[in-house]
Amino acid sequence: MAEPKKLYIKTYGCQMNVYDSERMVEAMGGQGYETVETPDDADMILLNTCHIREKAAEKVYSELGRFKHLKAENPELKIGVAGCVAQAEGEEIIRRQPLVDIVVGPQSYHRLPEMEAKARGGERALDTDFPEEDKFEKLKARPRAQRGPTAFLTVQEGCDKFCAFCVVPYTRGAEVSRPVDRVLQEARDLVDRGVREITLLGQNVNAYHGEGAGGAWSLARLIWALNDVDGLERIRFTTSHPNDMTDDLIAAHGECEKLMPYLHLPVQSGSDKILKRMNRSHDRDSYLRLIERIRAARPDILISGDFIVGFPEETEQDFRDTMDLIEQVKYGQAFSFKYSTRPGTPAAERAQVDADEASDRLQRLQALITKQQREIQDSMVGKTVNVLFEKEGRLPGQMVGKSDYLHAVHVTGDGILRGDVRPVTIVQSGPNSLAGRLTQG
Ligand code: SAH
C-alpha cells in the first residue's frame, strides 16, 4: 500500500468550521491523506478560516507567509485556504499570495478532492460557488473510526437575517436546513462510533425547518426524535436567534430529558436604538421577556450570550443599557467583542466609535460578565451534577468532563471511563473549572 500523504489542517472561527474540517479530513482520507499535528513535513496544508472580524481575516495572510520556507523545501506541498475568508476574498487570496494552490468556499468542500488533483497537476484551483448539489451527501463516504464522546452535527447553515455588522449571510449564503432523515442517520452513526453528546449546529440553528415526515420539522421536533436515539445521552444546539425561539423549543427545555439546560442566545446590545441600527429585529424588552419564559420552563438553565460594544453611534447611555440588561439576565457564559468594521456590510459606512472608548467599554463589560460567570460557577459547589467524561486530566487518576451546564469538571476516582456520564458532587470552584467527587450510592 502507498504511504499515506500528510494533511495538516488548522481551524479558525466557529464550531461549524470545526465540523467542516472533520468533513474535509474525511474527504481527503479517501484520497490517501492522514492528518498530522504540524505543518513541517505535510504534503498538504489547509487553513479553514474565519472572516467574522478583521483580525481573524488578517491572521490568514500572516499564517500563509510562514509557510513560504516549507514550500521552498518541498515544491510538491499544496496549500489550500477554505472557510469564510476563502468565500469572501477568494480572488484576492489568489492574487495576493502566490503560495496558495487551492481556495475553496464553505459550500464547495465536497469538490476538494478534485481540486487537490487539479493542484497536483500544476493548476491553481478556486471554487467559491454556491452549488445546487448537497455537499453533505457527497461527503458521506466516511471512515467509520471510533471517536470521542462529543461531536458537532451541522443541521442548518447560512443566514437570511443580515444584521448590519455581520458577514455570515455573505460567506455562508442563504439559510438551508438538512433533511430530517439524514440528520438522524448521521446522529445514529456518530453514536455507533462512541459519541454520547451531540451539539446540533447552525448559524441560526433554531430556524431549522428540515424536510421530514409530514412536511418541515422544527428544531424542537428534531430534538424530540434525537431524544429517542439509544445510546445518545445529551443534546445541545447552537447558535440560536431570539426571534426563532419558538414555543415548542422553549417547552422542550423543560420536558425533553436529553436536552441540556444550557442556551446560547446572543443579544448583541441592550439598547433599543442600537438593536434597531443593527437590524436585529428583536428589542430589549422582547429579549428579556423571552429569557423569563425560558427560565419559567427550565429554572436552572444556564444562559450564554454574545455582545458587540462600540457599534457605530453607540453612546455611553446605550452601553449602560447593555450593562443593565446583563445585570438583569445574569449570564453563565458570554463572548464579547469590539465592533469590527467589515467591508460590504451596511454598518461599515457609518460613523465609528472612538477605539479607546470601545476598548474601555469592552473591559467594563467583560469585568461584569466574569463576575456573573464566577458567581454562577461558584453556586455549583455542594450540588450534584451529571458529568460526561471526555479525557484524562493532568493529575494521576484524574478525569475531566463537562457538566450538564457545560462547566468543566475535574474528578479523581477509580474506574471512570471516557464517555461515562456519572453524578458528581461539586466540592470546589476554581478560576476556570470545578472540582468534584463521584457521588456515592
Ligand atoms: N449566528 C450567530 C453568530 C454569528 S457570529 C448569531 O446570530 O448570533 C458570532 C458573533 O460574532 C456574533 O454573535 C457577534 O457577537 C460577533 N460578531 C459578528 N460580526 C461582528 C463584527 N463585525 N464585529 C464584532 N463582532 C462581530
Ligand code: SF4
Ligand atoms: Fe450574523 Fe445576524 Fe445572521 Fe447571526 S443572525 S449570522 S449575527 S447576520
Ligand code: F3S
Ligand atoms: Fe467565522 Fe464563518 Fe464561522 S465567518 S464565525 S467561520 S461562519
